[in-house]
Amino acid sequence: MGQDADLSGSDRDPVVCRCEAVRVGDLLGARDAWAIDSLRQLKLLTRAGMGICQGRVCGPLLEALARGWGWDPTGALASRPPARPWPMQLARGTDEGGRADER
Amino acid sequence: MTGQSPRVVVVGAGVIGAAITFVLSRAGVPVTLVDRGPLGGGTSSRCDGNVLVIDKDPGYQGALAHLSQELLHAWAGELGEIEYRRPGSYLALAGDDEVEPARTWVADQRRGGLDFQYLEAAATHRAMPDLAADVPGSVYSPTDSTLNPLAYVAALVAKSRQRGAATRPHSPVAAIATSGGRAAGVQLEDGSTLAADVVVVAAGVWTPDLLEPLGVTVPIVPRRGHLVVTTKGPRFGDVKVMEFGYLMAKFGRERTVPADVDRYGVALVYEPTRAGNFILGSSREFAGFDTTPNPDVLRAIVRRALRFYPAMAEASVLRGFAGLRPWTPDHLPVVGWVPAVPGLLVAAGHEGDGIGLAAVTGQLVGDLIRQERPPLPMEPLAVDRFGPDVLQEAGVWDKTRI
Ligand SMILES: Cc1cc2nc3c(=O)[nH]c(=O)nc-3n(C[C@H](O)[C@H](O)[C@H](O)COP(=O)(O)OP(=O)(O)OC[C@H]3O[C@@H](n4cnc5c(N)ncnc54)[C@H](O)[C@@H]3O)c2cc1C
Ligand code: FES
Numbered sequence: 128m129g130q131d132a133d134l135s136g137s138d139r140d141p142v143v144c145r146c147e148a149v150r151v152g153d154l155l156g157a158r159d160a161w162a163i164d165s166l167r168q169l170k171l172l173t174r175a176g177m178g179i180c181q182g183r184v185c186g187p188l189l190e191a192l193a194r195g196w197g198w199d200p201t202g203a204l205a206s207r208p209p210a211r212p213w214p215m216q217l218a219r220g221t222d223e224g225g226r227a228d229e230r
Numbered sequence: 231m232t233g234q235s236p237r238v239v240v241v242g243a244g245v246i247g248a249a250i251t252f253v254l255s256r257a258g259v260p261v262t263l264v265d266r267g268p269l270g271g272g273t274s275s276r277c278d279g280n281v282l283v284i285d286k287d288p289g290y291q292g293a294l295a296h297l298s299q300e301l302l303h304a305w306a307g308e309l310g311e312i313e314y315r316r317p318g319s320y321l322a323l324a325g326d327d328e329v330e331p332a333r334t335w336v337a338d339q340r341r342g343g344l345d346f347q348y349l350e351a352a353a354t355h356r357a358m359p360d361l362a363a364d365v366p367g368s369v370y371s372p373t374d375s376t377l378n379p380l381a382y383v384a385a386l387v388a389k390s391r392q393r394g395a396a397t398r399p400h401s402p403v404a405a406i407a408t409s410g411g412r413a414a415g416v417q418l419e420d421g422s423t424l425a426a427d428v429v430v431v432a433a434g435v436w437t438p439d440l441l442e443p444l445g446v447t448v449p450i451v452p453r454r455g456h457l458v459v460t461t462k463g464p465r466f467g468d469v470k471v472m473e474f475g476y477l478m479a480k481f482g483r484e485r486t487v488p489a490d491v492d493r494y495g496v497a498l499v500y501e502p503t504r505a506g507n508f509i510l511g512s513s514r515e516f517a518g519f520d521t522t523p524n525p526d527v528l529r530a531i532v533r534r535a536l537r538f539y540p541a542m543a544e545a546s547v548l549r550g551f552a553g554l555r556p557w558t559p560d561h562l563p564v565v566g567w568v569p570a571v572p573g574l575l576v577a578a579g580h581e582g583d584g585i586g587l588a589a590v591t592g593q594l595v596g597d598l599i600r601q602e603r604p605p606l607p608m609e610p611l612a613v614d615r616f617g618p619d620v621l622q623e624a625g626v627w628d629k630t631r632i
Binding site for chain 1: 268269270271275310380381385387391399400462529532533535542543545546548549
């Protein structure tokens, strides 16, 4: 803890992910409370990197932190399709496909 | 107690292995939880967090699920921040043809002792004002709860460690070690062995890989499911809503729905999250072990949601992902001793109910190991309950693995 603890809960605690309002202190808290040992799990638990930027902005910082803790961040933030948010109305009209009982 | 307790190794740190480890460590049994990846990295972090009885067949399945809900409710305080809440759940009907089956479903469940209610149109739209106006009714189950599945796994593991359980993430198990025909521990891929008196295989869809070399066949097959996650924005009510047709999709019964909905086994699941967005499900396919999201399935899920929530056209999809449900032919998990290999236990095959059934599974396995009387008969879950025809058929599906 020591050095880490100085960061949490203060204005000096840097924001890692703006859209989910996750600070370094939140990451450390979750990491220690749950004995997390991978970036993917930490991301899923704190939501850091899961907001609208999908890790494009915050990803490098998250990965640097993970490396600092001795974790291999490879693939943890791999973005899943769709790459950018899309309005649900786009799903309308494509392949309504008829009714299964009519096939 | 510790002195005379068997040493236990649990393979698989998904929600099932974590719950078993939690129960054992609480009882003072020395236990080591092993996973080839991080804790909770399998299906248990690619799923929703519903703890339901509303979608269980009346009878044994319903009783199992209800017992698990009550156990979880008792554990929740101790587990800390796992986003546990108990808002109940609803099944919305897609058309008048579902009214009679839904009323029957409610009557059967009530006979089984569960407090289900049938809601007429007016009550339905009062409870869910955002639903499409033509939804003719709904079913309500008051005890259904929800949580964050990965936080649940993490909390179970953290509590277990506090009580002395050992955890070995990033340690692939190469084989189950035997000695004189008995389970003797596990052999790790790095060549080392973890000795144990009892080995519990809780490896989800990968369970058959560990049992086959011992000549033990369990018909657990991956049944892929997709989920859609939205951006923060408008929400469409605070209660979780599924469609009645979900039951048909789940149990493989016939439905009258659009072709792509049928092809991918799509049924509405609407789940508002604490984070201010919502999750949409669901799909059910036998597609091997591939978890790459299929955009066609994601679109079919969104279209199905629009049928029930037309105003959702305004919402936006952030991402989608897929996970592998450990399916069994009779939709019940496999929980019990392997008759042919003393000291070997299996706890896997929870299909789409593993989060909900984890608590009762932990309890049952704990009772078996400690030779206590389980709260429910365990024959319906027995490892050797499947006939040769079922095993053969499941083997054929298994060949679709990629
Ligand atoms: C889209 C979707 C939605 C779902 N929604 C819900 C829901 O709302 N409610 C609900 O109750 N259920 C739901 N489920 C089902 C639930 O997710 C599963 O039933 C549950 O996660 C299974 O847990 P498990 O512990 O058996 O498997 P897993 O979580 O997959 O854990 C198995 C573990 O075994 C490890 N393992 C495998 N082989 C080895 C080896 N050789 N050595 C070491 N470790 C090994 C794996 O790494 C893995 O971590 C859903 C599933 C999906 C796909
Ligand atoms: S800043 Fe939130 S996901 Fe990147």
